[in-house]
Amino acid sequence: MSTALIIHQDCNLHVETPGHAEQRRRLDAVLQALETAALPCVRLEAPLAKREDLLRVHTPEYVDLILGSCPKNGWKQLDPDTALSPGSAEAALRATGAVIMAVDGVMAKEFNTAFCAVRPPGHHARPAKAMGFCLFNGIAIAARYAQQAYRLERVAVIDFDVHHGNGTQEMLNNVHGALYASLHQSPLYPGSGKAEERGQSGQIINVPLPAGTRSHEWRQAYLEHIHPALIRFAPQMIFISAGFDGHRDDPLAQFNLGSADYGWITDKLVNIAMKSAKGRVVSVLEGGYDLGALDRSSVAHMRALCEA
Numbered sequence: 001m002s003t004a005l006i007i008h009q010d011c012n013l014h015v016e017t018p019g020h021a022e023q024r025r026r027l028d029a030v031l032q033a034l035e036t037a038a039l040p041c042v043r044l045e046a047p048l049a050k051r052e053d054l055l056r057v058h059t060p061e062y063v064d065l066i067l068g069s070c071p072k073n074g075w076k077q078l079d080p081d082t083a084l085s086p087g088s089a090e091a092a093l094r095a096t097g098a099v100i101m102a103v104d105g106v107m108a109k110e111f112n113t114a115f116c117a118v119r120p121p122g123h124h125a126r127p128a129k130a131m132g133f134c135l136f137n138g139i140a141i142a143a144r145y146a147q148q149a150y151r152l153e154r155v156a157v158i159d160f161d162v163h164h165g166n167g168t169q170e171m172l173n174n175v176h177g178a179l180y181a182s183l184h185q186s187p188l189y190p191g192s193g194k195a196e197e198r199g200q201s202g203q204i205i206n207v208p209l210p211a212g213t214r215s216h217e218w219r220q221a222y223l224e225h226i227h228p229a230l231i232r233f234a235p236q237m238i239f240i241s242a243g244f245d246g247h248r249d250d251p252l253a254q255f256n257l258g259s260a261d262y263g264w265i266t267d268k269l270v271n272i273a274m275k276s277a278k279g280r281v282v283s284v285l286e287g288g289y290d291l292g293a294l295d296r297s298s299v300a301h302m303r304a305l306c307e308a
Contacts, residue, residue, distance in 0.1 A: 003306045004105055004114040005034060008046040008094040011118045013087025014135075017075055021252060021289045022133040027119050030285065033295030034117070039306045042111060046098035046118065048090070049136070053100055056144040057137055057171045062128040066092065066135055078130040092120060092135040095284075099142035102282040106237070107150050112279040113270065113305040115242070117298070121286045123165030123241045124190060132163065132190060138284050139241050140171040143178055146237050153177050156235035158226065159184070160265055161243020161286040162253040164193030164206070168241065173199050179233050181205035181226045183218065185246070185253050205229055211254035215261050218246070222265060227272075234276040238269050244288030244297035252289050259293065263300035270308045279308055 012024040054063045067089045069076055075083040095118035102114035116138070123139055124132030143155045157172065159165040159182040169192065172178040184193050186208030193206045207225045209218065230238075244262060246255035266283075273281045283305065288294035 002111045003041040003302070003308065004044050004102065004111040005041045005302070006044045006046050006098040006101055006114055006116045007031060007118065008098065010087070010094045011091045014091035014120050015085040015087065017083055022120065025291065026288065026294060027117065029291040029295045030117050030298045033299050034302055037299045037303070039302055041302070041306055044101065046094045046101055046116070048093045049096035049100060053096065053141055053145060054136055056148065057127060057140045059128045066130070082130045082133055082135070088120070088135065095119060095122065096136045096138045096141055099138045099282060099284055100145055103142050103146050103150070106280040106282060113281040113308050114283065115302050115305055116282070116284040118285060122284065123159060123161060123168045123286050124163070126167045126170055131167070134167065137167045137171060139239050140168045142282055142284070143172065143239050144175070147177060152236045154179070154233060154235045155237050155239065156181070156230055156233060157239045157241065158230070158269055159241035159243070160246065160262070161241055162246035162250070162255050163189055163243065163287060165241055166190045166192040169193070169197070169204060173204060179203045179205070179230070179235065181230065183207045183209065183222060183226070185209060185211060185213070185255055188253060212256060214256045215258060218255065218257055218261060219264060222268070227268060230272055235272070236277050237280045237282065238273045238277055240266070240269060240281065240283035241286045242283045242301055243286035244294050247288070247290060247293035247297055249290040249293040250288065252287070259296035259300045262297045263304045266301050266304035270304060274308065281305060281308065
């Protein structure tokens with residue numbers, strides 16, 4: 001079976017404020033790099049997410065706020081880092097629709113793995129609050145959708161964005177059968193993700209690492225703290241919050257990773273999925289703000305998915 005690359009041009013209707021790190025050219029860079037790499041995948045266009053799917057993790061009031069508050073011109077500021085533009089609601093609905101399509105596709109055996117190259121990102125979005133460039137938490141929505149629509153008993157979200165996915169952790173913290181694991185820099189925005197944050201049943205695994213963390217240290221931290229726990233958990237589907245801002249060239253953090261590290265960890269996750277999840281992996285783009293690092297890392301990640 002193949003790998004799906006799920007995209008939609010409407011994701012670039014979300015226009016961040018001038019000078020903001022999360023700009024449309026990020027997605028353009030990823031898609032251009034993947035096209036140049038000519039990896040074997042099927043390209044699909046993301047549908048619009050349904051309101052019922054947003055409500056799997058977000059409050060009705062918050063959904064109404066995002067869908068009903070986009071300005072006709074300019075921006076509406078939601079927090080110091082996050083704003084709505086005229087096309088933000090449609091972009092966010094496409095980004096969320098992509099992960100729903102990905103879950104449906106892998107469950108229907110149309111493809112084994114999927115990378116949702118979409119924006120705005122999602123893993124900082126909380127049930128009733130936008131933050132950290134994020135509007136709807138696509139990866140958490142997808143995990144809950146897999147549990148509720150397909151009755152999967154064990155789903156795992158692995159987040160290797162350099163910033164802790166506080167929103168995803170909050171949404172899955174007390175969810176039976178959901179494991180959340182994060183490798184992230186600490187101290188760093190958003191200030192969450194301490195090792196002692198374990199969830200009510202120990203299904204939260206946080207691995208905070210200091211600024212300057214190098215490739216071998218990052219890989220060893222994954223192998224010691226996340227890999228064996230993931231094998232024991234035996235997920236029936238693996239979800240990846242694929243943030244590439246731990247790259248040494250990224251301006252928003254201070255890890256010292258290279259693009260090969262993202263191929264390495266993706267390969268590890270795919271191998272676990274082959275053993276317990278029938279190869280089912282759904283990944284969604286999160287951070288990554290140096291365009292050269294972002295495109296190289298995305299290609300390494302996608303190549304590992306395609307080799308599943």
